[in-house]
Amino acid sequence: MNKLLIVILVLALAACGNSKKNKAGSTNAEDITLTGAGATFPLPYYNLAFKTYKDSTGVAVTYGGIGSGGGIRSLKDRIVDFAGSDAFLSDKEISEMPSQTIHIPTCLGAVVLAYNLPEVKDLKLTGEIIADIYLGKITNWKDPRIKAINTHASLPDKAIHAVYRSDGSGTTYVFSDYLSKVNETWATQVGTGKALKWPAGIAAKGNPGVAGTISQTEGAIGYIGSEYAFALKIPVALLQNQAGNYITPSTESISAAASTELPADTRTMITNSQAADAYPISCFTWIILYKEQAYNNHTLQQAEANIKLLHWMLSDAAQQLTTKVHYSPLPQTAKENAKLLLQSVTFNGAPLLK
Amino acid sequence: MFYSLISGAIPAFEHFGVFRFIFSAEWDPHPEAEQYGALSFITGTVLTSFLALVFCLPFSLPVALFTGEYFKGKKVASVISAVIDLLAGIPSIVYGLWGFYTLRPLIMDLGLSSQGFGILTASLVLAIMIIPYAASLSAEFISMVPRELKEGAYSLGATRLEVIRNVIFPASGSGIFASYILALGRALGETMAVTMLIGNTNNIPYSLGDTGNTMASVIANQFGEADGLKLSSLIAIGLLLFLITAIINFIGKLIMKKLS
Numbered sequence: 001m002n003k004l005l006i007v008i009l010v011l012a013l014a015a016c017g018n019s020k021k022n023k024a025g026s027t028n029a030e031d032i033t034l035t036g037a038g039a040t041f042p043l044p045y046y047n048l049a050f051k052t053y054k055d056s057t058g059v060a061v062t063y064g065g066i067g068s069g070g071g072i073r074s075l076k077d078r079i080v081d082f083a084g085s086d087a088f089l090s091d092k093e094i095s096e097m098p099s100q101t102i103h104i105p106t107c108l109g110a111v112v113l114a115y116n117l118p119e120v121k122d123l124k125l126t127g128e129i130i131a132d133i134y135l136g137k138i139t140n141w142k143d144p145r146i147k148a149i150n151t152h153a154s155l156p157d158k159a160i161h162a163v164y165r166s167d168g169s170g171t172t173y174v175f176s177d178y179l180s181k182v183n184e185t186w187a188t189q190v191g192t193g194k195a196l197k198w199p200a201g202i203a204a205k206g207n208p209g210v211a212g213t214i215s216q217t218e219g220a221i222g223y224i225g226s227e228y229a230f231a232l233k234i235p236v237a238l239l240q241n242q243a244g245n246y247i248t249p250s251t252e253s254i255s256a257a258a259s260t261e262l263p264a265d266t267r268t269m270i271t272n273s274q275a276a277d278a279y280p281i282s283c284f285t286w287i288i289l290y291k292e293q294a295y296n297n298h299t300l301q302q303a304e305a306n307i308k309l310l311h312w313m314l315s316d317a318a319q320q321l322t323t324k325v326h327y328s329p330l331p332q333t334a335k336e337n338a339k340l341l342l343q344s345v346t347f348n349g350a351p352l353l354k
Numbered sequence: 355m356f357y358s359l360i361s362g363a364i365p366a367f368e369h370f371g372v373f374r375f376i377f378s379a380e381w382d383p384h385p386e387a388e389q390y391g392a393l394s395f396i397t398g399t400v401l402t403s404f405l406a407l408v409f410c411l412p413f414s415l416p417v418a419l420f421t422g423e424y425f426k427g428k429k430v431a432s433v434i435s436a437v438i439d440l441l442a443g444i445p446s447i448v449y450g451l452w453g454f455y456t457l458r459p460l461i462m463d464l465g466l467s468s469q470g471f472g473i474l475t476a477s478l479v480l481a482i483m484i485i486p487y488a489a490s491l492s493a494e495f496i497s498m499v500p501r502e503l504k505e506g507a508y509s510l511g512a513t514r515l516e517v518i519r520n521v522i523f524p525a526s527g528s529g530i531f532a533s534y535i536l537a538l539g540r541a542l543g544e545t546m547a548v549t550m551l552i553g554n555t556n557n558i559p560y561s562l563g564d565t566g567n568t569m570a571s572v573i574a575n576q577f578g579e580a581d582g583l584k585l586s587s588l589i590a591i592g593l594l595l596f597l598i599t600a601i602i603n604f605i606g607k608l609i610m611k612k613l614s
Contacts, residue, residue: 067578161469166554166571168383168579190384194579197382202471202565203554205575216454217462217469 032305037064038071038084039170040206041225042285044325045107046084049318057312059305068170069194075101075288078296081306082289086170087194088267089288100291102341105266106313108328110226110254111175111281112236116214117141120153122248126240127182127272127280133221134162135185136200141219149240156219162201163213163222168194171207174283175223178271223281226254230326241280242272249279254328257282262333265341284334287313294348307345307352314338359596362589366390369583375590381556383584390587392594394558398566399595401559402477402548403541407534409481414488414537418530421489422496423522424514435490442486450550453479458551467563471553474562479547484537491536495529496522528613535606542599545570569595 036046043065050061063084066074071083076097088103113130115123129145132138138145141155165172173194180187190196204213207228214220215234226249229236238246247253257270257278272280287310293303312318319329330338343353367375370390378391417438425431457478458470466474499522507521523530545568553565554575567575569591580588 069579069581073581159468166549166567166575168576193383193385195383195576195584197384198555201555202469203575205549205554209550212454216458220469 032059032302034059034061034081034302034306034309035063035079036061036071036082036084036287037066037074037080038288039068039086039285040065041086041109041170041227042084042107042327044227045322045327048325049313049321052318052321053309053312057308059309061309067168069168072288075290078298081298081302082287082310084285084287086283086285087173088269088284088286097290099295101288102291102345103266103286103288104310104313104338104341105284105286105330105334107285107319107322107330108254108258108270109283109285110249110257110279110328111171111178111223111283112226112229112249113221113239114211114214114224114229114234114236115221116218116235117156117158118218119156120150121235123153123235123237124149124240124246125237127178130239131179131183131186133160134164134179134198134201135189136162149246158219161217161220163210163217163220164196164198164201164203165210165223166203166205169206170194170283170285171223171225172196174269174271174281177269178281181272227326239280241276241278242274243276243278245276247277247279249281251323251326251328253277253279254282255331258284258331258334262337264337266334266337282328289345291344292346292349293352294346300347303345303347304352307342311339311342311353314342356596359589359593362586363593364586366583366586366590369586375587376594379558388583390584392569392587392591394556395567395569395572395591396594396598397558398473398552399542399568399570399598401473401566402480402552402568403538405473405477405562406480406484406541407538409477410485410488410537411534413481414485414492415530417485417489418492418496419518422493423518426497435493438486438489440486441482442490446483446544446546447550449479449483450547453547453551469553469565471551472563472565473552473559476548476552476568477562479551480541480544483544483547484541487540488533488537491533492526492530495526495533498529499525528610531613532606532610535603538602538606539599542595542602543570545574549574569598 043063046063050063054060068085068087071085072089074080075083089101094101113125117123126149129138139160140157141160142157147155173192176190176192176196180192190199202213204210207224210222210224211228211232211234214222236249238248241247256275257273259275260273262268266284270282270284273282289306293306314335322329343351345352375391377393379393380389380391381394382389417434421431421435453475458475461467461475462470503521503525504517507517512520548568549571552567552571554567554571555565556567559566573588573592577588
C-alpha cells in the first residue's frame, strides 16, 4: 500500500514538473494540436517534418496514415484540420466537399519499377514495355523488345511475374496515370485509378508486400514508392522519358519532372514530364484543407496554427528534410503557387496570412 | 453488428441486385463503370477453407487419437497436446511469413506453381493453423467416451482399432464433427496469412496453383481506400461471409443432432 502511494506521488510530481517546463518554454502553443489524416505515401516525411516543427514551435501535429480515401472522408466530416492525398480531387469530388478546398503540394515522390534479376544491372524499360508486361502481352525476359534496349545485359530465359498492389493506393494511381498516358490500350482497357482491374500479375499488400514479393521471386517486377525503394536499396529500372532519355530515379530527376509549367491550383499530374532530365513517373503529394477555416468549433487560433504549419512546410527548412527520408524537394514554381494559395485562406472572410 | 452490416450493404445490393452481386465474378473499380460481384471471393474462401479442412484431417485426427485414447493421461500426450495448443497461440502474421519465406519457395521448387502463390499455398498454411482447434477439441471428446463402453468392447475380444472404429467414433462422432466445424469457421474468417499467400487476384481460381482472393482478404486489402459503391460492396461481402459462416454452423449443428 505504502509503495503504491509513493509511486502515485512520484508520478504526480513528475507530471507537475513537466507541465511547468512546457509553460516556461512556449506561450499558449501547447494548447493547440493539429490533426491530419490521409495518404501513407508521404508518412515518413510528415513524421519527420511534424516532429521537427514541434521541436521548434511546440505545436503538436498528429498525422494518421489511413489512406487518401480515408483522409478525404475525414476532411469531409470535418474531424481533421487537413487531409493528405497523392491524387488531387477531381472537379466532381471538389463539388462534393461541403465547402471550397485548396491543394498545397508538400513534396515530390516517384513510383519506381523494382525487379529481381540477379544477373542484370541497370535494366532499361520504356512505358510501352511496362504497359505490355502488365497487360500480359510480354511474359518472358527474353522478349525481343526488352532485348533491343538492353544490349548491355544478358537477359535470362525466365517468366516475368508482374506484381501489383492489392490494396487501393495512390502509388497505383500515379503508376496507372503514367501508363494511360503512354499506352493507348492501357488507357481504354484498364484506365487510371487507385485500384484497377488488372489483366495479369499477382498482388501483394502495401509497399512492403510488393517489395517483399519481388525480392523473394526471381523474374519478378513491380512498382513501389520511390521513398521505400531508395531506403531499401532494391535494384530499380531506368525509364525512358518523353525526351527519349533513360533516367535513373533520383531526388534530382524527380524534382526535374516538376520544373515545367504548373497550373495555379497545383492540381496536376507530372507523370510523363516533358523536361529532358525528368524521371517520368514522378508525382506531387498534397495536403488538402478548407479555404474558409471557420467551421464547426474550429477556433481562430487553430486555423492560424494550421496555416502557419503549411507555410512552414513550404519553407527551405522543411524542404531540406525531404531528401533525408528519400523524397524530393518542391521546385520554385510549385512553392510560389502554393504560397499564393495559402494567402487565399480565410477565417470568417478575413485572410489568415498577411 | 448485423444491423450495421445490412445497412452498409444495402446500396450495393440495390445497385447490382442481390442475385447478381453474389453470382457475378466481375470486380472492376473503374470510376465510370464500377462493377462489383462477390463470386470469385466466395469461391476463393470456400475452396481454401474446405481444402484446409481436408489437409488438416490426416494430421489432427491421429493427434486427437494419440492424446485422447492411446496415450491418454500419459506424459507424452500432455507434452504433445501442449505443443499442438501452442500452434493456436501463434499470431497469423507469423504463419503468413512462414508460408511466404519457407513454404512458397518449396512449392516453387517442386514446380507446383511458377510463382508460389495461390490456393494450394494458402490452404496448406490454413490447414496448419486450424489443426490445434480440430485436434484438441476432438481429443477432448474422444477421451470423454465412457470407460465402460470401451471395456465392454475389449471384453468381447475387440482389438484397439476395432474399438476406435466401432465404439469411440460412433460415441464421440458428433463432438469430433463439431470440432471440425469450429476449425472450418476459423479457416473461413482467416485474413492475414491468406492475404500474404493467395496472390490477391480478383478471379475465380480454376486449379490449385491459381491465384485468387478470399472474402476476408479482399476486405482487408481494399477497405482503406474504398468509398461509395465500393465500400458498400465490401460491406456486402462482409455480410455474405457472416451468412456463410452462420449457414455452415447451422448445417453443422443439424448434422450433429442427426448423429447423436
